Amino acid sequence: MSQFRKPFYTNINPSITTKSLDEITAKTGNVYESICVLSKRSNQISTQIKEELQGKLNDFSATVDTLDEILENREQVEISRFYEKLPDPSIISTTEFLLGKIFFHRKTEETKEEKK
Numbered sequence: 001m002s003q004f005r006k007p008f009y010t011n012i013n014p015s016i017t018t019k020s021l022d023e024i025t026a027k028t029g030n031v032y033e034s035i036c037v038l039s040k041r042s043n044q045i046s047t048q049i050k051e052e053l054q055g056k057l058n059d060f061s062a063t064v065d066t067l068d069e070i071l072e073n074r075e076q077v078e079i080s081r082f083y084e085k086l087p088d089p090s091i092i093s094t095t096e097f098l099l100g101k102i103f104f105h106r107k108t109e110e111t112k113e114e115k116k
Contacts, residue, residue: 012095014087023098034097037104041093053083 021031028034060076096102 012087012092014085014091016088016091019094019098024094027097027100028104033106037102038090038093038097041096041102042089045089045092049083049086049089053079 024034024038025031028037056079057076060073093102
């Protein structure tokens with residue numbers, strides 16, 4: 001279990017807390033734009049966590065598994081429990097957003113016209 005490094009989001013409180021709407025809109029000036037940024041980052045985090053978990057669990061897959069081997073593999077169970085205890089990706093993305101760790105930019109009308 002100690003062979004892999006702990007991700008940065010293990011220090012985030014996994015419980016759901018109410019966030020100030022003013023804090024969320026302060027970064028972009030628009031509630032909907034802030035929610036869009038949060039949802040895109042949440043999807044990125046979810047995909048990253050899923051890939052990490054699959055990579056670690058693939059190490060344990062064997063061509064022939066017996067019931068005894070599946071039940072006795074403690075390290076695999078520990079890894080699964082670790083990922084179950086992680087906060088929800090939306091909580092992670094909201095915390096990152098409020099701390100200013102998410103970079104985003106807007107496409108303006110000028111840049112849209114330049115690409116055409």
